[in-house]
Amino acid sequence: MEKxxxxxxxxxxxxxxxxxxxxxxxxxxxxxxxxxNPSVSEINDIKTAVSEAVTNCIxxxxxxxxxxxxxxxxxxDNIVFIKITDHGVGIKDIEKARQPFFTTKSKEERSGMGFxxxxxxxxxxxxxxxxxxxxxxxEMQKEIRS
Amino acid sequence: MEIKYIVKDNVLTAxxxxxxDECTAEYVRLSLDALLKDISCVKSASLILDFxxxxxxxxxxxxVLLGRYNKFSKNDISMFIKNPxxxxxxxxxxxxxxxxxxKIG
Numbered sequence: 079m080e081k082x083x084x085x086x087x088x089x090x091x092x093x094x095x096x097x098x099x100x101x102x103x104x105x106x107x108x109x110x111x112x113x114x115n116p117s118v119s120e121i122n123d124i125k126t127a128v129s130e131a132v133t134n135c136i137x138x139x140x141x142x143x144x145x146x147x148x149x150x151x152x153x154x155d156n157i158v159f160i161k162i163t164d165h166g167v168g169i170k171d172i173e174k175a176r177q178p179f180f181t182t183k184s185k186e187e188r189s190g191m192g193f194x195x196x197x198x199x200x201x202x203x204x205x206x207x208x209x210x211x212x213x214x215x216x217e218m219q220k221e222i223r224s
Numbered sequence: 225m226e227i228k229y230i231v232k233d234n235v236l237t238a239x240x241x242x243x244x245d246e247c248t249a250e251y252v253r254l255s256l257d258a259l260l261k262d263i264s265c266v267k268s269a270s271l272i273l274d275f276x277x278x279x280x281x282x283x284x285x286x287x288v289l290l291g292r293y294n295k296f297s298k299n300d301i302s303m304f305i306k307n308p309x310x311x312x313x314x315x316x317x318x319x320x321x322x323x324x325x326x327k328i329g
Contacts, residue, residue, distance in 0.1 A: 097247040104280075122280075122311035129282040133246045187253075187291035191283040191319050198318060 079202045085152035095136045095145040104128040117224040123199035130192040131162040131216045139166025156222045165213035227255050241277035244285035269301045276307035286319045304328045
């Protein structure tokens with residue numbers, strides 16, 4: 079993903095890895111993106127992608143335990159860039175994890191479709207283990223076309 | 225999330241209202257599983273999940289549906305999804321859920 083310099087507008091926040099914050103995070107991002115006049119469909123795409131990434135942090139990264147999630151959203155022209163970071167266990171084989179229906183938690187009724195939905199609903203998706211501090215970062219970008 | 229139940233002509237409809245994500249998944253799981261006891265005595269029963277009131281769903285919702293399908297199909301109960309909103313419809317299509325729970329209405 080090409081790095082964006084000089085965002086026109088941005089925000090970042092840090093919140094506890096609690097399920098109740100999932101809805102909060104996706105609503106925050108959606109509300110922030112309204113300044114680009116997205117369609118209802120585009121807003122829903124972004125909400126779903128954020129929800130998937132935050133669920134990953136809570137359920138996989140921290141395994142339901144304590145932790146913090148960092149969220150950054152930046153916009154430039156009509157591009158939305160979203161970065162979501164946790165400092166949990168990370169993912170051993172990211173390529174495998176990104177395959178549709180792959181899950182390490184099949185007993186828990188997981189669909190394994192999280193990354194597939196992020197990929198489908200956003201234009202670009204980067205997933206990497208953090209070089210420092212452990213955990214995982216998900217970067218996503220979407221152009222608002224409407 | 226809130227679930228209402230309607231029984232008409234031997235068909236049970238569960239109408240879901242709200243957002244289906246990790247936060248509400250457990251409630252939906254437990255609520256629907258509780259129906260199993262009630263309807264598994266009816267031969268070839270059907271359960272319609274009315275999704276018209278589901279304003280948001282992510283892949284956690286897909287996991288919940290797959291889990292319910294596994295349990296209900298073992299008890300010879302067919303499941304259908306009714307009137308999903310556009311965005312939820314896209315996710316249901318994309319993940320192939322309609323192959324096991326056909327869309328109606």
